[in-house]
Amino acid sequence: MAMHSHIDRILWTEDQISLRISQLAAQIVQDFPPAPSPPPVFVGVLTGAFIFIADLVRKINLPIDIHFLTSKSYGSGTLSNCAPTISHHFNVDVNGRHVILVEDIVDTGHTLHKLIAHLKSKGASSVSVCTLLDKPARRKVDVQLVGEGKFYRGFECPDSFVVGYGMDFDELYRNLPYIGVLKPEHYS
Secondary structure (H helix, E strand, C coil): CHHHHCEEEEEECHHHHHHHHHHHHHHHHHHCCCCCCCCCEEEEEECCCHHHHHHHHCCCCCCCEEEEEEEECCCCCCCCCCCCEECCCCCCCCCCCEEEEEEEEECCCHHHHHHHHHHHHCCCCEEEEEEEEECHHHCCCCCCCECCCCEEEEEECCCCCEEECCECECCECCCCCCEEEECHHHCC
């Protein structure tokens, strides 16, 4: 297939991703009481996290609320512009509630910093982050969680441009079932 030939190397296979998501879900379930009241709010950051949040929440055996918002920080490039925008109006009442932001990748930290500040300003009692990939080598902003918030990380990602499993370059490659490094000739 043409798309697969654009990948330099596969970092995580479909099976490895599935296993890690099961482990993350088990960690989250362990951190909450059996019937939390009110239920925690899972907020998927679109578009990159759409596959991840769908797979994650199906493995969480707790009552939960699920919502989405859209944040953009890459445009059609390969580097974060460090000025993310929240473009989906978020009308969920999170006052006094536990929120778990579900991200595809944490890179510079700018997007996460802005999203956490937004949720804190709306009165969230805690904000946790569940990210499939964490790229600490590119971090420019320290991520400060709210209240008893926790940081759930699927995999530590090397400083490479990755696609697949919901992540894209210029809206392509999201449908790859694995996460791989895109060959530079396809984005430079």
